[in-house]
Amino acid sequence: MAVDLVIAAIRAVVMLLLVLNLSAILLWFERKGSALIQDRIGANRAAILGVGARLGLPNLGIVNTLLADPIKMFTKEDFVPAGADHFLHGLAPFLALFPVLVTFAVIPIGDTVTIGAHTFDLVAADFNDAALYVLASIGIGVYGIALGGWASNNRWALLGGIRASAQMISYEIAMGLAIVAVVATYGTLSLQAIVREQGGVWFGWLPRWGIILQPIAFLLLFTAGMAESKRVPFDLPESESELVAGYFTEYSGGKQAVFMLTDFAEVALVAMLVTTFFFGGWQVPWLYRDGFHLPGGALVSIPYWAVVVLGVVAFWIKTIFFCWLQILIRWTLPRFRYDQLMRFGWKLLVPIGLLNLIVTAVVVVMAGS
Amino acid sequence: MLTWVPIGVTIGFAALVVAIMVTINRLVAPRHRSPVKDLPFECGNPPSGSAWGRFSVHFYLVAILFLVFDVEVILLIPWAAEIRRLAGFGLGEALIFIAVLVVGLVYAWQRGALDWD
Numbered sequence: 001m002a003v004d005l006v007i008a009a010i011r012a013v014v015m016l017l018l019v020l021n022l023s024a025i026l027l028w029f030e031r032k033g034s035a036l037i038q039d040r041i042g043a044n045r046a047a048i049l050g051v052g053a054r055l056g057l058p059n060l061g062i063v064n065t066l067l068a069d070p071i072k073m074f075t076k077e078d079f080v081p082a083g084a085d086h087f088l089h090g091l092a093p094f095l096a097l098f099p100v101l102v103t104f105a106v107i108p109i110g111d112t113v114t115i116g117a118h119t120f121d122l123v124a125a126d127f128n129d130a131a132l133y134v135l136a137s138i139g140i141g142v143y144g145i146a147l148g149g150w151a152s153n154n155r156w157a158l159l160g161g162i163r164a165s166a167q168m169i170s171y172e173i174a175m176g177l178a179i180v181a182v183v184a185t186y187g188t189l190s191l192q193a194i195v196r197e198q199g200g201v202w203f204g205w206l207p208r209w210g211i212i213l214q215p216i217a218f219l220l221l222f223t224a225g226m227a228e229s230k231r232v233p234f235d236l237p238e239s240e241s242e243l244v245a246g247y248f249t250e251y252s253g254g255k256q257a258v259f260m261l262t263d264f265a266e267v268a269l270v271a272m273l274v275t276t277f278f279f280g281g282w283q284v285p286w287l288y289r290d291g292f293h294l295p296g297g298a299l300v301s302i303p304y305w306a307v308v309v310l311g312v313v314a315f316w317i318k319t320i321f322f323c324w325l326q327i328l329i330r331w332t333l334p335r336f337r338y339d340q341l342m343r344f345g346w347k348l349l350v351p352i353g354l355l356n357l358i359v360t361a362v363v364v365v366m367a368g369s
Numbered sequence: 370m371l372t373w374v375p376i377g378v379t380i381g382f383a384a385l386v387v388a389i390m391v392t393i394n395r396l397v398a399p400r401h402r403s404p405v406k407d408l409p410f411e412c413g414n415p416p417s418g419s420a421w422g423r424f425s426v427h428f429y430l431v432a433i434l435f436l437v438f439d440v441e442v443i444l445l446i447p448w449a450a451e452i453r454r455l456a457g458f459g460l461g462e463a464l465i466f467i468a469v470l471v472v473g474l475v476y477a478w479q480r481g482a483l484d485w486d
Contacts, residue, residue: 012375078394082407101383125375154409169435176442184449253394339485346483
């Protein structure tokens with residue numbers, strides 16, 4: 001029992017460390033991605049005491065982003081504007097990043113593993129209300145943003161914070177409706193169980209991924225998720241041409257870094273949720289516990305540990321694909337106007353979500369009886 | 370126990386990491402304050418009036434609509450998880466519930482609560 005508890009604790013910490021690193025690497029990914037799209041070189045100049053140049057290393061830009069930038073940020077002066085609420089000003093970035101990080105605890109990244117007498121799933125915490133937990137912790141994120149805007153004693157920040165609150169709560173409904181439709185399809189709230197349901201094939205070759213059952217819910221969740229992460233084309237809260245930087249105008253150093261990390265952690269979270277609900281999570285097409293069952297009927301046997309490793313690799317490949325897709329969209333589309341944003345959320349996504357849910361429920365009940 | 374320990378560890382570890390990131394500047398960074406530097410940023414001019422001015426009441430309306438529909442989503446989740454066992458009866462109840470809220474959405478729509486101009 002004690003060993004099981006230690007293993008559980010290690011799973012939780014490892015998952016958080018993976019997510020924090022992924023978020024930091026996504027920052028570099030975004031800089032290089034934007035550079036590629038805009039036909040420039042991007043973050044590429046870095047040298048530690050001239051070492052990079054002397055060794056002729058071509059590209060140390062990632063060192064810049066992962067080492068130099070954090071050091072610089074965490075040694076900046078901690079700025080709080082006059083008249084601002086000191087406590088809330090510090091609490092806001094905490095409340096923004098913390099709920100996002102906590103959400104990752106229920107995302108399954110692999111199949112069941114057995115080490116000695118201990119068997120566990122590769123998910124930090126697999127409990128049977130996980131989908132509800134995801135909705136709940138995403139909902140808390142809005143407090144950090146709204147407080148950050150309000151506590152800054154700056155009118156741009158206040159406007160950004162209010163815009164962000166209205167936008168996030170509007171799109172949360174579409175997101176919730178998409179998740180309810182997925183839950184209705186699989187009849188469970190546990191994410192690990194949802195991923196297991198997506199194993200196997202239809203017609204002998206088509207992987208049973210959720211995207212085939214719930215394509216509309218996928219579009220809803222992905223769109224609403226991008227709106228929740230407040231990135232272009234949904235970056236009204238921080239639209240720099242109108243509001244300087246929106247709700248984090250008055251933030252510097254580490255607190256600003258936390259807000260930035262929140263953005264990228266949310267990108268990673270949306271990618272992981274989409275992967276888990278619609279793209280089979282850690283499922284590899286045609287891969288079962290004893291090896292590949294290819295569509296022709298051939299069986300390629302591989303040991304179980306290799307199956308687990310392949311699953312984990314597949315999960316991360318899918319996740320990084322959807323992170324990349326979000327970065328691509330972010331650097332391709334222009335920003336919405338505010339009335340367009342609200343119309344899109346309330347008059348398009350919410351009705352579609354309700355309709356999708358009703359159709360799903362009727363089909364599921366008819367198929368069950 | 371095996372469920373709640375990792376959740377507790379996640380919450381504790383995440384809180385620790387974020388708390389360090391938020392407070393580290395206070396401990397290691399220099400701090401030189403001056404009245405001009407402490408002014409809230411307003412495009413370079415001294416701020417004109419209070420930052421906590423009035424803003425459109427429309428945002429409150431969105432928040433109220435959100436409360437209605439988010440509670441709807443939360444109430445639908447238990448039904449969705451047990452949809453097969455509840456079968457036709459549960460479906461009927463849920464459809465009535467959704468229909469009532471759709472009437473609310475249509476009403477808000479008609480009254481222009483979802484329009485921004």
